[in-house]
Amino acid sequence: xxxxxxxxxxxxxxxxxxxxxxxxxxxxxxxxxxxxxxxxxxxxxxxxxxxxxxxxxxxxxxxxxxxxxxxxxxxxxxxxxxxxxxxxxxxxxxxxxxxxxxxxxxxxxxxxxxxxxxxxxxxxxxxxxxxxxxxxxxxxxxxxxxxxxxxxxxxxxxxxxxxxxxxxxxxxxxxxxxxxxxxxxxxxxxxxxx
Amino acid sequence: xxxxxxxxxxxxxxxxxxxxxxxxxxxxxxxxxxxxxxxxxxxxxxxxxxxxxxxxxxxxxxxxxxxxxxxxxxxxxxxxxxxxxxxxxxxxxxxxxxxxxxxxxxxxxxxxxxxxxxxxxxxxxxxxxxxxxxxxxxxxxxxxxxxxxxxxxxxxxxxxxxxxxxxxxxxxxxxxxxxxxxxxxxxxxxxxxx
DNA sequence: ATGTTACCGTAACGCTTGTTACGAAGGGGG
DNA sequence: CCCCCTTCGTAACAAGCGTTACGGTAACAT
Numbered sequence: 001x002x003x004x005x006x007x008x009x010x011x012x013x014x015x016x017x018x019x020x021x022x023x024x025x026x027x028x029x030x031x032x033x034x035x036x037x038x039x040x041x042x043x044x045x046x047x048x049x050x051x052x053x054x055x056x057x058x059x060x061x062x063x064x065x066x067x068x069x070x071x072x073x074x075x076x077x078x079x080x081x082x083x084x085x086x087x088x089x090x091x092x093x094x095x096x097x098x099x100x101x102x103x104x105x106x107x108x109x110x111x112x113x114x115x116x117x118x119x120x121x122x123x124x125x126x127x128x129x130x131x132x133x134x135x136x137x138x139x140x141x142x143x144x145x146x147x148x149x150x151x152x153x154x155x156x157x158x159x160x161x162x163x164x165x166x167x168x169x170x171x172x173x174x175x176x177x178x179x180x181x182x183x184x185x186x187x188x189x190x191x192x193x194x
Numbered sequence: 195x196x197x198x199x200x201x202x203x204x205x206x207x208x209x210x211x212x213x214x215x216x217x218x219x220x221x222x223x224x225x226x227x228x229x230x231x232x233x234x235x236x237x238x239x240x241x242x243x244x245x246x247x248x249x250x251x252x253x254x255x256x257x258x259x260x261x262x263x264x265x266x267x268x269x270x271x272x273x274x275x276x277x278x279x280x281x282x283x284x285x286x287x288x289x290x291x292x293x294x295x296x297x298x299x300x301x302x303x304x305x306x307x308x309x310x311x312x313x314x315x316x317x318x319x320x321x322x323x324x325x326x327x328x329x330x331x332x333x334x335x336x337x338x339x340x341x342x343x344x345x346x347x348x349x350x351x352x353x354x355x356x357x358x359x360x361x362x363x364x365x366x367x368x369x370x371x372x373x374x375x376x377x378x379x380x381x382x383x384x385x386x387x388x
Numbered sequence: 389a390t391g392t393t394a395c396c397g398t399a400a401c402g403c404t405t406g407t408t409a410c411g412a413a414g415g416g417g418g
Numbered sequence: 419c420c421c422c423c424t425t426c427g428t429a430a431c432a433a434g435c436g437t438t439a440c441g442g443t444a445a446c447a448t
Contacts (some may be wrong), residue, residue, distance in 0.1 A: 026309030027221055032436060043436085044396045053436065105309060111365060112306035115220030115299060125366045149377075156359070156370075156378045157385075161351055164358025171305060172319045174351075183343075184350045191351075191385040226406060237406085238426045247406065 011049055011059065014039050018060035023102040023107040030109070032056070058119050061110050064103070065127045072134070082141035083194060089138060090185060093162040095169035098176040104170035135159055142194055154192050161188060205243055205253065207333040214301040217296040224303070226250070228325055250278035252313050255304050259321045262297075266328070276335035277388060284379060287356040289363035298364035325352050329353055348386050355382060365378060 017039035021030050032053055036043045050056040072089050079085035095101040114120035136155040140146070146154075165184065169176040211233035215224050226247055230237045244250040266283050273279035289295040308314035330349040334340070341346075359378065363370040 001217050026311075027306050029432080033434085042397050044398075047437065048394095048396060086277065105291050108302060109306050109309070111361065112221045112303050115303070117220075121350055121365065125369065128362060128366060129367055129369060150381075153374075153381045156374065157355055160358030160362055160378070161355040163361060164354030164356070164359070165350070167305065167357060167361065168322060168354055171308065171315065172322060175319065175323060180347075180350065184347050184354070187344075187347045188351050188385075191382075225404080227404085236427050240425095240427075241437060243405070 007049075010045070010062065014046060014049060014056065015060035015063040019064065019102075019106055022060075022106045023117065027109045027112055030057075030113075054117060054119065057110070057113060057117070060121060061120060064110070065123070068103075076138070082138060082188075083120045085188060086138040086194060087185070088093050088134070088160050089135070090189075091160055091167060091182070093159075093166060094185070095166040095173070095176075096181060100166070101170050101173055104166035106145050108167060114115065132156070132159055138144060141148060154194070157192070161185075206237070206257065208243060208250065209254040209257040210239060212250060213258065213296075213300055216254075216300045221303045224251075224307075240278070240362055248311060248313065251304070251307060251311070252317060255316040255317050257316060258297075258300060258304070259317070269388070270332070276332060277383075280329070280336050280388060281383060284305065284356050284383075285376070286350055287353075287360060288375045288379070289360040289370075290369070290375060294360070295364050295367055298360035302361060302364070326350070326353060348388070351386070352382065355379075 014035065017035045018030070020038045021034045023036065030042050032046050036046050037057065039046070046056065052058065075088040075092060076085045079088050092100065095104040110120060111124060114124050119139060132155060134156060136151055139151050139155050139158075143151070162185065165176070165181055169181060208229065211229045212224070214232045215228045219228065226237050226240055229250065230240050233240070240250065244253065265286060269282040269286060270279045273282050286294065289298040304314060305318060308318050326349060329352060330345055333345050333349050333352075337345070356379065359370070359375055363375060
C-alpha cells in the first residue's frame with residue numbers, strides 16, 4: 001500500500017492533534033499547520049487524509065464523542081446499581097483533573113466553532129440529545145416510579161449543572177477544586193432524592 | 195476637537211459591533227475588518243481607538259459584564275423579597291429569548307477566546323467570582339440560618355446549572371424551550387428549599 | 389527486477405489577517 | 419483668517435492562512 005498504511009490510526013492521531021491544539025492553544029490558533037506540527041507531520045498528510053479543514057474538525061469532534069461515550073458506558077457497566085451508575089456518569093462530566101479539564105476546554109472550543117459551522121452544530125445537537133436521553137434513562141432506572149416530566153426536568157437540571165460546572169472549573173481550576181465539585185453533585189443528587 | 199468627538203459612544207459602538215459579530219458569525223470570523231463593517235466604519239477608526247485587536251476584545255468583554263451587571267442589579271432592586279430576587283437573577287442568566295440566547299453565545303465565544311489570552315481569562319475569572327459571591331449573598335438573604343458551606347454549595351449548583359442551561363439552549367434552542375428552562379429552575383429552587 | 393499505485397513531504401498559490409503609515413477633513417485657538 | 423491638532427478613511431505591508439500541484443519514495447503485484 002504505502003509507507004505506513006495505517007489509515008484509521010493516522011486519522012485518530014490527527015484528531016488527537018486537533019484535540020491537543022484546541023486544549024493548549026485555543027480555537028484561534030487551531031490551524032492546519034498547528035495540527036500537523038502537533039501530529040508530527042506536515043500539512044500534506046493532513047490534507048491528504050481530509051478534504052479540508054472543516055472535515056478535520058468534524059472528525060475530531062466525532063472522535064471526542066466516541067471516546068466520551070466509551071468511557072461513560074464502561075462506568076455504567078461497572079456500577080453496582082442504577083444510582084451509582086447515575087452518579088458515576090455525571091461525575092465524569094465535570095472538570096475534576098487535568099484530563100477532564102482539557103476535555104471541557106476542547107468541548108467549549110468545538111461549541112464556539114460550531115457557531116459558524118453547520119456540520120459541527122448538527123453533531124453537537126445530536127450528541128447533546130443522546131447524552132440527555134442517557135441521563136433520563138439512568139434516572140428512570142434509579143427512580144422507576146417518577147412521572148416522565150419529573151425525570152425530564154431532573155435530568156435537565158443535572159446535565160446542565162455538570163456541564164456548567166465543567167465550564168467554570170475549566171476556566172478557573174483554582175477556584176473550583178474537585179472536592180467542591182463533588183460536594184455540589186452529591187448535594188444536588190440528595191436534593192433531588194436520587 | 196474632531197469630526198465626531200464622542201469618544202465613549204464610539205467605543206461602545208465598537209464593542210457592540212464585537213458583540214454582534216461574535217453572536218452572528220462566531221469567534222473564527224471575529225476580525226478587525228468584520229468589526230469595522232458591523233460598526234459602519236473602517237479599520238482605521240478601530241485601530242485608532244484601540245492599540246490592537248486584543249484590547250478591543252477585552253473592552254467588549256468588560257462592556258458585556260457591565261451590561262449584565264446593570265440588568266442584574268435592576269432586577270434585584272425591583273424584587274419584592276430575597277427569594278424573588280434570587281429567582282429573577284438566576285432567571286436572566288439562562289437563554290430564554292433571542293436576546294439572552296445571543297448573550298450566551300457571546301459569553302461562550304469570549305470564554306473560548308480566553309484560552310489563548312491572559313487578559314481575557316483574568317477578566318473572565320474576576321466576573322465569575324463576583325457573580326458567584328452575588329448569588330451567595332442572595333441565598334444568604336433568602337435563607338439566613340443556613341451554614342456557610344451549604345450556601346456555597348447551593349450557590350455553585352444554581353450558578354453552574356443556569357450557565358450550563360444557557361449553553362445548551364444557545365446551541366439548540368428548539369430542544370430547550372423557555373418553559374422547560376423555567377420549570378427546571380423552579381424545580382431546583384424547590385429541591386434546594388429556596 | 390520492474391511497473392504501478394498509493395502515500396506524503398515540499399513548495400507554491402491566492403487570499404485574508406493584524407498592523408502601520410500617510411494624507412485628507414474639519415473644528416478650536418490665535 | 420489661518421494654523422494646528424485630532425480624527426479617521428485609504429492603502430499598503432509582512433505574515434499567516436487554507437488549499438493545490440507536483441515529485442520523490444516505498445510497498446505491492448507481476
